[in-house]
Amino acid sequence: MYVQGCLAVDLVFDRTVRLRMSDQLALCGGIPVWRGEWPAWPQVGLRTSSRLEGVLVSGRWAVSGSWTGEPALDRELSYRFADFTGARWCVPVDHGSSALLAALIALDVRPGDEIIVPGLTWVACASAVARMGAIPILVDIDAETQCMDPQAVSNAITSSTVAILVVHLYSAMANMDAIQAIAKRYGLAIIEDAAQAYGAKWNGAVAGSLGDVGCFSTQQGKALTSGEGGLVVTSKEDLRDRIEMLRGDGRRYSSGPFIIGEPELEEQTTVQGWNMHLSEFQAALLLDGLERLEKQNKIRTAMASRLDETLPRESDLEPIRPYPSNDQRSYYHYVIRMSKDAFAGRSVTTVCRALTAELGTWIHPTYPPLNQHPLLDPRRLPTRRESAEKENDKYDLTRFDLPVAFREAQRSILFHHSMLLGDERHITAICDAFDKVRRCANQLPAEPS
Numbered sequence: 001m002y003v004q005g006c007l008a009v010d011l012v013f014d015r016t017v018r019l020r021m022s023d024q025l026a027l028c029g030g031i032p033v034w035r036g037e038w039p040a041w042p043q044v045g046l047r048t049s050s051r052l053e054g055v056l057v058s059g060r061w062a063v064s065g066s067w068t069g070e071p072a073l074d075r076e077l078s079y080r081f082a083d084f085t086g087a088r089w090c091v092p093v094d095h096g097s098s099a100l101l102a103a104l105i106a107l108d109v110r111p112g113d114e115i116i117v118p119g120l121t122w123v124a125c126a127s128a129v130a131r132m133g134a135i136p137i138l139v140d141i142d143a144e145t146q147c148m149d150p151q152a153v154s155n156a157i158t159s160s161t162v163a164i165l166v167v168h169l170y171s172a173m174a175n176m177d178a179i180q181a182i183a184k185r186y187g188l189a190i191i192e193d194a195a196q197a198y199g200a201k202w203n204g205a206v207a208g209s210l211g212d213v214g215c216f217s218t219q220q221g222k223a224l225t226s227g228e229g230g231l232v233v234t235s236k237e238d239l240r241d242r243i244e245m246l247r248g249d250g251r252r253y254s255s256g257p258f259i260i261g262e263p264e265l266e267e268q269t270t271v272q273g274w275n276m277h278l279s280e281f282q283a284a285l286l287l288d289g290l291e292r293l294e295k296q297n298k299i300r301t302a303m304a305s306r307l308d309e310t311l312p313r314e315s316d317l318e319p320i321r322p323y324p325s326n327d328q329r330s331y332y333h334y335v336i337r338m339s340k341d342a343f344a345g346r347s348v349t350t351v352c353r354a355l356t357a358e359l360g361t362w363i364h365p366t367y368p369p370l371n372q373h374p375l376l377d378p379r380r381l382p383t384r385r386e387s388a389e390k391e392n393d394k395y396d397l398t399r400f401d402l403p404v405a406f407r408e409a410q411r412s413i414l415f416h417h418s419m420l421l422g423d424e425r426h427i428t429a430i431c432d433a434f435d436k437v438r439r440c441a442n443q444l445p446a447e448p449s
């Protein structure tokens, strides 16, 4: 109904005509460029159901259940995932947030200790630190990767610094050479949050295996998922031991041999923890997903490189530029940055809404920089609520200045990795949507400058 008569006469289906047909933005009542489906996420493979049914009838739903003649799937998962990352050990846990907490506790982080955290990341990175009573020290990011800037890390070190919590954000790895050098120089631990970087590589080493502890989330949106869940990897035996007991209320796998009906875990008396076990259903889902992960990573990387090449016109859109040592990328979100006048000066929020309306799937800005995050107000922390105002100043994250994170958040357009698992039509749709919103940007509501 919005097709103009003159154009409908000789419909040659080249790209220009197809685009001109719908010169009204879907957000303003026009025809969307894409009304088809997007690849499903999470994905179900040929063996997913039978694996879950296997657990269902096995009589063993929990790590803490009894020996049935077979080891827990949790154990198999830990071997497979350690292997995937190249770390010596893996301990599955119930959430990515628990992985971070377990890492902090295992490293003996104490109240008042300072942990360096990137200013642009998921809120759980800073709240895990705050929950320990430790102080998240926010540092700015480097613009090209949107990961923590090593120079800013260096500048933030004090005599109270104990660890660097590095996050590989969206689709790029942080500069691990520089971060490892800083950690070494000052004797700091590295917690590597690789929840968004499954299978990414730095000089051939897999993300998660480059620090003292690597933390992963297997929440629904992540590239390896069990709905909820997490994984910790480490090559340090003492950390592995502590994390295994932390997640098991002090219990850990006994070395056997077992008789049917006997628990596979045995009680220990050294580490007080809580129950952070992953269920056997979740372990089954992860073993299943792990078989598809590398193939999916390849498809996503190929699709993303095509978008990196195709989306920019002149220099109005700018892809992420990873460090050369980040020799294999993996995607949690695809990110592209808009120049100031790419979309007639409209804000990233408005542009994202217009793209969402064209594509029928969520296109969105980055996380808010953590110095602006309302949940990190110390008065909202259970551990800080009773403290004197003055004491709380140290935990007040609004005191950090994060100009690069702020600027990048104002101009970054993101979408989920599952959109990279489609085919040619999906790539064309994404390019068409960007072209159309660029061309028709002045239809968008103007914003105060």
Ligand SMILES: *Cc1c(COP(=O)(O)O)cnc(C)c1O
Residues within 6 Å of the ligand: 095, 096, 097, 098, 121, 122, 124, 125, 167, 193, 195, 196, 216, 217, 218, 219, 228, 229, 230
């Ligand atoms: C998802 C995510 C987490 C938190 O994981 P949950 O499983 O949701 O607790 C932590 N860090 C990063 C970088 C994440 O993307």
